[in-house]
Amino acid sequence: MSVTQSGESVAPAPPNPPGSGAARWGVDWRHVWYRLASSPLTVAGFVIVALVIAAMTLAPAIAPYDPNRLSLAVRLAAPSWHHVFGTDEVGRDLFSRVIWGSRASVVAGLVTVAISMSIGTCIGAVSGFLSGWVDTVIMRIMDVLLAFPSFILAMALAAALGPSLMNAILPIAIVRTPFYVRLARGQALTLRDRAYVRAAETFGSSSWHIVWRHILPNSMAPIIVQATLDIGLAILTVSALSFIGLGAQQPTAEWGAMVANGRAYFLDQWWYPMFPGLAILVTAIGFNLVGDGLREILDPRLRGR
Amino acid sequence: MSLLQILCRRLMLSILVVFGVLVVTFITSRLIPGDPARLMAGEHASQETVRHMRHVLGLDEPLPRQFAGYLARLARGDLGVSIRTERPVIEDLRRFFPATIELSIVALLFAVAAGLPLGVAAAVYRDGWIDQVVRTVSVAGISMPAFWLALLLLDFFYNWLGILPGTGRLDEGVAAPPFITGMFTVDALLAGQGRTMYSAVTHIALPAFTLGFVNLGIIMRQIRSAMIEVLQEDYIRTARAGGLSAARIVFGHALRNALIPSVTMLGLLFGDLLYGAVLTETIFAWPGMGNYVIQSIGFLDFPSIMGFALVASLAYVLLNLAVDLSYMMLDPQIREIG
Numbered sequence: 001m002s003v004t005q006s007g008e009s010v011a012p013a014p015p016n017p018p019g020s021g022a023a024r025w026g027v028d029w030r031h032v033w034y035r036l037a038s039s040p041l042t043v044a045g046f047v048i049v050a051l052v053i054a055a056m057t058l059a060p061a062i063a064p065y066d067p068n069r070l071s072l073a074v075r076l077a078a079p080s081w082h083h084v085f086g087t088d089e090v091g092r093d094l095f096s097r098v099i100w101g102s103r104a105s106v107v108a109g110l111v112t113v114a115i116s117m118s119i120g121t122c123i124g125a126v127s128g129f130l131s132g133w134v135d136t137v138i139m140r141i142m143d144v145l146l147a148f149p150s151f152i153l154a155m156a157l158a159a160a161l162g163p164s165l166m167n168a169i170l171p172i173a174i175v176r177t178p179f180y181v182r183l184a185r186g187q188a189l190t191l192r193d194r195a196y197v198r199a200a201e202t203f204g205s206s207s208w209h210i211v212w213r214h215i216l217p218n219s220m221a222p223i224i225v226q227a228t229l230d231i232g233l234a235i236l237t238v239s240a241l242s243f244i245g246l247g248a249q250q251p252t253a254e255w256g257a258m259v260a261n262g263r264a265y266f267l268d269q270w271w272y273p274m275f276p277g278l279a280i281l282v283t284a285i286g287f288n289l290v291g292d293g294l295r296e297i298l299d300p301r302l303r304g305r
Numbered sequence: 306m307s308l309l310q311i312l313c314r315r316l317m318l319s320i321l322v323v324f325g326v327l328v329v330t331f332i333t334s335r336l337i338p339g340d341p342a343r344l345m346a347g348e349h350a351s352q353e354t355v356r357h358m359r360h361v362l363g364l365d366e367p368l369p370r371q372f373a374g375y376l377a378r379l380a381r382g383d384l385g386v387s388i389r390t391e392r393p394v395i396e397d398l399r400r401f402f403p404a405t406i407e408l409s410i411v412a413l414l415f416a417v418a419a420g421l422p423l424g425v426a427a428a429v430y431r432d433g434w435i436d437q438v439v440r441t442v443s444v445a446g447i448s449m450p451a452f453w454l455a456l457l458l459l460d461f462f463y464n465w466l467g468i469l470p471g472t473g474r475l476d477e478g479v480a481a482p483p484f485i486t487g488m489f490t491v492d493a494l495l496a497g498q499g500r501t502m503y504s505a506v507t508h509i510a511l512p513a514f515t516l517g518f519v520n521l522g523i524i525m526r527q528i529r530s531a532m533i534e535v536l537q538e539d540y541i542r543t544a545r546a547g548g549l550s551a552a553r554i555v556f557g558h559a560l561r562n563a564l565i566p567s568v569t570m571l572g573l574l575f576g577d578l579l580y581g582a583v584l585t586e587t588i589f590a591w592p593g594m595g596n597y598v599i600q601s602i603g604f605l606d607f608p609s610i611m612g613f614a615l616v617a618s619l620a621y622v623l624l625n626l627a628v629d630l631s632y633m634m635l636d637p638q639i640r641e642i643g
Contacts, residue, residue: 041440140321141325143318143321143322143325144322144325144326144329147325147622147625148326148329148618149576149580150576151580151583152576152580152613152617152621153329153614155583155598155602155610155614156330156333156611156614157333159607160333160336160337232448236450240580243452244583244584244602245602245603259452259456260452263456263588267460267464273453277450277452277453278453280450281445281448281449284447285448288447288448289444292444
């Protein structure tokens with residue numbers, strides 16, 4: 001799946017030429033960028049996401065203090081020039097902790113989505129392409145997983161695995177996987193009858209080769225939309241599990257856990273739970289706006305509305 | 306396929322799903338770290354006692370037989386005994402159930418009452434200012450950490466303004482109304498106790514708003530997109546051409562058809578309500594199942610956690626079955642096949 005610069009000029013007209021530059025994954029990306037840039041809400045989403053990712057990668061440079069440095073002299077200090085978000089009950093700088101917290105919360109969200117998307121997409125593509133009893137068995141298992149209230153299942157699994165950030169990520173990834181299986185399967189079912197897939201079959205390509213080279217690359221558009229929307233949800237869910245004590249543990253700076261710790265102080269020290277919670281909200285809004293923007297453009301059911 | 310066949314298929318699927326729920330909760334309860342026999346026998350118990358405990362708990366039997374035993378106990382309504390409260394889990398859940406149902410219903414009523422007209426307005430005046438407001442509020446609702454919103458509201462309305470009570474279901478000194486439904490607002494109304502009713506309503510306002518706000522976004526979004534779709538249908542254009550008033554087109558024709566697909570959403574919303582209830586109840590010390598399970602998590606009280614997960618999942622499956630069946634009855638396209 002290499003990007004070929006020359007592909008733009010030689011790419012034949014759609015439907016969905018696999019592997020061509022501008023129209024990779026069955027999508028005309030130049031059109032997508034143009035449409036995205038014309039929607040102020042989506043641009044706002046991109047700006048938020050860019051800022052969050054910048055905070056995440058540049059945390060050591062941005063954060064003025066060590067997020068775990070105790071300083072009992074300034075415990076529970078109100079926001080000031082020295083501590084813009086104030087300090088917590090052991091004098092740790094909350095601004096630094098919120099910045100570093102993105103590494104736990106956002107990375108956890110991204111990893112969750114990466115796991116459920118890659119596993120779900122592969123299972124779905126294979127299931128849809130092979131069809132028959134394999135497809136039936138896989139889809140019934142997915143029906144069962146989808147029938148659970150997902151947070152409750154994730155909570156029970158996380159409780160059983162024991163409280164830690166990793167043990168919060170895994171259950172959320174499991175409960176979100178069926179959504180990708182369904183999406184990818186639907187895509188595979190439609191793509192299976194395309195001429196280029198038939199041609200590959202005629203030339204004797206193996207099923208794996210066809211799924212990997214033709215089905216997967218061309219079914220990515222709705223899956224990317226779903227994944228972008230899911231990142232916000234995953235960040236929310238990870239922080240919710242941390243908030244109820246099943247995610248990140250002390251002294252890790254994680255937004256949900258910080259709100260949980262700040263809860264005891266919120267009547268007098270409002271800033272303590274305020275800023276980590278705001279970070280969750282703004283980050284989730286950012287990813288949801290980007291996801292919504294992408295969906296409006298890429299979802300065939302919404303196109304032209 | 307006839308209606309009967311569709312019904313049978315749906316019922317078969319539900320049976321499969323219920324079985325799946327039982328298997329998953331059983332496997333999950335086996336994942337729990339540590340030896341339950343040792344946990345129950347106590348830290349200083351002898352090897353002999355632990356072995357005896359394993360036998361009593363049936364942990365020395367092969368897994369399929371353990372699963373059969375698990376099913377047999379469930380059939381008797383036995384979800385185990387809570388480590389924290391030392392009461393049967395089923396009794397605890399029964400006790401905390403009405404508070405959660407009351408909170409969920411009020412939250413859902415609020416979300417529907419606000420979300421329905423706003424979603425319709427956003428679709429009718431698409432891309433207008435009201436649409437922008439609705440879209441912004443829905444994104445905020447979907448992105449909102451419920452536990453954080455709960456803290457903010459509590460701080461603002463209770464701590465700053467002092468116009469709403471903080472936690473619990475009733476003011477101190479106000480006795481609970483006579484038990485009819487277990488929902489204090491309804492019971493107080495039925496018993497004609499004005500003061501109790503007022504106290505119950507002021508107490509449920511903030512938690513219900515928190516829980517409702519998170520679901521408001523989902524409802525508005527669903528109604529908006531369903532309405533946009535319906536408003537582009539040919540029969541709406543025909544109605545317009547025929548000179549029907551805008552109000553009659555929107556409420557008489559479009560909304561009715563937009564509501565049908567939205568009905569299935571109600572069942573799925575119940576899952577979000579449960580999720581939200583777990584997070585909201587703990588902040589407002591609302592004595593419901595969510596609060597119960599959070600306290601159980603603090604104690605690593607696995608029988609309660611698994612009992613709650615099982616009951617919540619079964620309720621969710623059954624509710625969605627009921628919603629799907631009523632959807633079949635509502636949708637003329639499906640109804641007429643039979």
